[in-house]
Amino acid sequence: MHLLPTFPLRRWAAILLFSTLALPALAQSGNDQELFETQKRLSVGVTKFAEARTAVNAFISRRAAWVQKQEETPDQLTAEFVLPTRALGGLDSLAAGLGFVLENNLNAHNLTSRLQELKADEQDLQAQLALATLELRNPRLEEPKRQSLQEQAARYETRLRELRQRQQVVASHAGQAYVTLRLYDEVTFPTGNRKVSFVNMPGVEYGYLRLDNPKPGLSSRAYQGYAIKYMFTRGKSYFNLGVYKPLEKAEEPEFINELFVINFGQDFYPRNFGRGRRKFLNLYTSYQVGGFILNRNSDEDNEFIPNLNLGLGIELIKTRHILLDTKASYFVPLHDHSRDLRGILGQASFNFVF
Template sequence: MKQLLTILILTTAIQFITAQPQETYISTNASINIISPSMAEARIQLNQFLTSNNINLEFQKEYTGQTNYHFPLSENQWKQLEQMLPQLGHVASLELTKENQQDAVDRIHLELNYLNEKKDSYAALLKEIDNKSDQYMELWREMKNIEEKIFNLKRNLITYQNTDNLYNVKIFVTDETTTPDKTRVSFINMPGAEYSYLTINTPTQGLSAAHYDGYFLKYMFTRGKSFITLGAYNSTAPQQNDSTLTELFVFGFGQDFYSRYLGRGHRRFFNLYSGYTIGYMLGTGEVTTEDIFFVTPSVGLELFKNRYLLIDTKAGYFIPFNYNKQMRGWNINASLNFVF
């Protein structure tokens, strides 16, 4: 019996190596995270896509502010979905991982050939044995077990064949909310430096110069962005024996906000944002000292950013709470921050 099984295994392996067709069984797992400004519209668009393509959902679950979809797609259907994704909202992440099932398919073919050879051998033995003997019944039951194994293996093989060039898609659609109880604050540690140029609209003799420039320490501590600045402006044309404020020492706190319709700041280049800075400024001159509180609304553009570096520019309108007419004006800023 052992010699017979050894011969069957060797014969099956040789037949498999020489006769196995060269096919590929590659599937792709796609995991997509979308931040949608309108959850209801995103659901409608996804359901219309699934219905029009006769796609059956494998899994769907709705949470507070999030909906999860799992479904299979052909390669052509995947290309359609890829084009539709930006319409659902901001694509926060898209991960594709390929799975090659060729080894599993090869093992199934090898085992099928072996079981078929074994089944044929058992069938030949059954013809030579009395059908009323115990040995006959034992071999018959063994052959039925082999047939069941063959059936299960063929079913598994069909499953693998159906997954060739198949995309197993998981979509997580999150509702973009800005309410305080749902806004998550992500803290970071990004020190840096900033250069600023301030132009006063109506400079006043004895109080304000026409132009100031200065350097600041800028420390960002949340991804949103929240930051503090500390530094000083100097008059670009100081005059001796003048009461004009020639130095402006500034401490400020600010926040910048990304637009939900312009990528939410996730791009590497050219993220547009708006923000504000509030703070305190101590102005000093030859004979004058002034305490000034201010607010500066601003619009900015991130030139480049990655996980470790941020190069940023912005323009703002400096509005002091006192000496408003004599001190207000435009400032232009450029900054560089890095992860520490």
């Protein structure tokens, strides 16, 4: 009578080899991120890549429990590592200080429920193995059936080892986070192309132009008006289209009674003033290039004059959905009589995600 299942020697050897090699590898594998209670994906664009890379490497060597993968190129760093959950705040602070955070996603899982599922699967397999073992004790069992049951029992044993190993891995990952960190030089995307992030942010703009040398009968001392401002990159790049009217009017035929303006503009954040990451009071420089149609009281002398504006501005409020900013620039018509039309241009605008 067979009291225990009798497995062929080669089959036992295969099971032993799997348990000594494959399962410990599973315990150290970070590919199955669901074995961790927290997964975090972080992407950061930086202006000083070499310094940022050194800071990230120092943080990983000091705080990471172990590193799954780390790849570096002259302008990118990709790292996957395990971090104690309590250290995630320090990682966020480091990222915010390095540059512009392009992505910061956090997912959490309940490991208790996962362990309960694995324990239930283990109990089901134990019951199936016990049933197969009981059938193998039957002395009247035919040889083909016995071999089939032995192979089935071997599969149950292997799956039980995998489940128990998996439970150990899940339990050992309590209080840990699997982090995928990508660091980019700010002038590149992950594809290596120029970093251009498009947005759809229409808005309105108020403008006040005060001329340096207004001439009586020719121009008012100041013009004001409204424009449509359409921002299409986070850069920020935009177009504006509007009309300025004189504060003081005159009846002379040569008097300029309207400026119809159209411009393309870009704003740039200084490297040492936060790079526009704050929600309030971001400093930036700007330029606008375009032109305006100069209308006079006499309809016969309308003309188009190109212009260039250079300025300095402050974003008063900046969120993911709205932007309120103001700036001052010097309005320079590129014209033979630019001295008569140049001056200080103040603008305030409100844009929103559409």
